[in-house]
Amino acid sequence: MFTPCTLCHSTNAEIIRDTLRYDIKRKVLRCNDCTFVYLETPDATNQDYYTSKTYRETYGPNLKKKGSEPKEIYDTYFPFQGVIIDALKDILRPDMNVLDVGCSTGQFLSALKGKVAGRIGMELSEADVAFIRENLDFKVYSEPIEDAVIPEGPFDMVSALQVVEHVPDPVSFVQHLGKHLKPDGYLYLELPNIHDSMLDAYHIKGYENFYYREPHLSYFSEKTLGDLLAKAGFVGKIKTVQRYTFTNHLHWLLTGNPQDNFTLGNQEPILVTTDTVSPPVKQELNDFIRRVNREYIDLIEKHGMGESLTFLGKKAV
Ligand SMILES: [Zn+2]
Known part of the structure; x- marks a missing residue:
């Protein structure tokens, strides 16, 4: 029998994963009655x-x-x-x-x-x-x-x-x-939101292995929150x-891995960092990626x- 759902106490659940970050073996359960996602033996x-x-x-x-x-x-x-x-x-x-x-x-x-x-x-x-x-x-x-x-x-x-x-x-x-x-x-x-685009829209294996982790006992949605x-x-x-940027998501999509640190994933994206092109060209290219980033973030938030x-x-x- 499964560990009862933390929210509604039902034991009617299904296993959605059996491995957490760092390859730790522990089951992630989803309650079939209220959809709440939680770790076995919280x-x-x-x-x-x-x-x-x-x-x-x-x-x-x-x-x-x-x-x-x-x-x-x-x-x-x-x-x-x-x-x-x-x-x-x-x-x-x-x-x-x-x-x-x-x-x-x-x-x-x-x-x-x-x-x-x-x-x-x-x-x-x-x-x-x-x-x-x-x-x-x-x-x-x-x-x-x-x-x-x-x-x-x-x-x-x-x-x-x-x-x-x-x-x-x-x-x-x-x-x-x-x-x-x-x-x-x-x-x-x-x-954290369990309907994160990286899970729901992109299904990136590396992100799933990274997302579920031992200290996170509960995984809320708008509904279960x-x-x-x-x-x-x-x-x-x-x-x-x-808050993570468009370029952070592109990095995940192209490599299957996170960027090296929190700052890289959260700072406003930039395309040109050198001075090998004229300042107006540099600015135009960097304005472009900032615009794309803002539009992307609006879209992701609009769709929950x-x-x-x-x-x-x-x-x-
Ligand atoms: Zn439940």
Whole structure:
């Protein structure tokens, strides 16, 4: 019998894969009742996995080596926080206080500096917590959200970026996020989309082998994320977002492999980097690929195939 579905508890499931990134043998199941996709035995990846160095020694933004130090993670992701700030521009206010759960090396809270009044982080990785305490100017708690007492709350916004897919019980986790929110506060989530174009449209074998991974226990769609939020008592807007570029997708399509690092896949594409042609020609060629990239990203998002899902909403009344 299969591990029950994390969302609807049905045991009526099918196996869609039996191998994860790094050739780890573990089954990926899809619930036949609610379509939720999840790893067999999600409890096997518990919070000690994140507290210890195991996670950071295995996964990181630089794919040429295994693992990353906190400073490298911070320096890689900080320059790309602007798109998240931009997505939140209508709700951010200077008098807000924000809790970011699973804050990693604090890159998002750093980017919020000067835009909100209060910033608090929560992170299980001991190395990331030590990095924040040494280098950044906000307070970080190191216990799981289920145990945390946070006198600075309740908050005007609670965020969890690329976190929900890691927790064994997403419904309970999101409910715990809600406990730290003011009645009218905002919940903001980002997580991978299982209807990512690389899986649904292109079916790139190398990407499938890369996509499913031990720390990701859940694989949400717009539909199953909606189910989760309804169960946890939230209403709001779910969107799909594409941040990896057109040229990153071309790279995957032509080689079957990822680019070497996160930055290459996310920075605005460029065709001509040398000065062997005149500046106007260089500019015209580079403007062309930027235009194509923007149009491509719009198309992917329009069809719900962005690599991430975002949710912005509030507690249901
Ligand atoms: Zn189900």
